[in-house]
Amino acid sequence: MKQGMIDLLAPATVALALLFWANAPPALVDSAWTLPVIGVATMALVQLLELVIPRHDEWRTSWREVATDVFYVVFNMTAVGWAATTLADDPLTAAKTALGIATPGLAALPFLVQVALVVVLVEIGQYAIHRGMHNSALLWSVHAPHHHLTQLNAMKGYVGNPIELFLISLSVIALFDFDTAAILASFNVMGAIAVFSHANLRSNPPGWFAFFFTTIRHHSLHHNALSYEDTRSNYATTLIVIDRLFGTYRDGEAAVVGQGERRRLSIIDQFAFPFRAWSDRMRAGRGTASG
Ligand SMILES: [Zn+2]
Ligand SMILES: [Zn+2]
DSSP, rough: OOHHHHHHHHHHHHHHHHHHHHHOOOHHOOOTTTHHHHHHHHHHHHHHHHHHOOGGGGGGGOOHHHHHHHHHHHHIIIIHHHHHHIIIHHHHHHHEEEHHHOOTGGGGHHHHHHHHHHHHHHHHHHHHHHHHTTTOOHHHHHHHHHHSSSSSSSSSGOOHHHHHHHHOOOOOOSSSOHHHHHHHHHHHHHHHHHHHTOOOOOOOOOOOHHHHHHHHHHHHHBBBBSSSSSSOOOSSOOOOHHHHHHHHHOOOOOBBBOSSTOOOOOOOHHHHHHHHHHHHHHHHHHHHOOO
């Protein structure tokens, strides 16, 4: 494959997703399987491409790593998805009905305008939550496991502590009457960009794409191993233009990633991380008080 074509992988995937959802038959739009099947297929393809055109040899993945990542993909698509629907989206829909909130004009807007609005709405929320996680010790304790990753790969966007995964899955979209296909297209596009911005691929999208959308250069820099302070930029997982607007954008790229002692955390370590951090803080606090 020519480098020029490799560099177009992310923009081409986004374009294909938009084309698909703009023309998808109602049976596919209504099926709960369509989006997860496309998401898994995209990740599998990118993961295979990582074998052929890796960005960094140190990020080459092992079977143990792939097994962990697959666990998280399934965990997100089942448990986290269920929690977000039950604890956030359903109550929001109920509140919308109770309060009589209606935005019927939205579904009449052109398809691409709706997709852009959904992506911007979701991304501004995610940017705020993610930035908050880098600004508060309490929230950092749930986000830190994602930053303990010592390699980046196609599925790594799904890896993290369950509390964090739940928090970043929240959005206000349930309050609006967007067309279902436009909502699914938006989630497809955001998912694909998150896959490419974590992927170990020697693919650098063109400048116009990287101005608006997050790439592996931006996101690897966010994952750098230098210091906690050095991770506090490039928060947007889809729309890097939000970082440009809010002054948190930094140019560059990192090959060495991972906070802490750059020790790989097991799934149990990742799940227990915040509880251990909180008990350590309490113990340290008691130590200071008594000593
Ligand atoms: Zn982060
Ligand atoms: Zn990440």
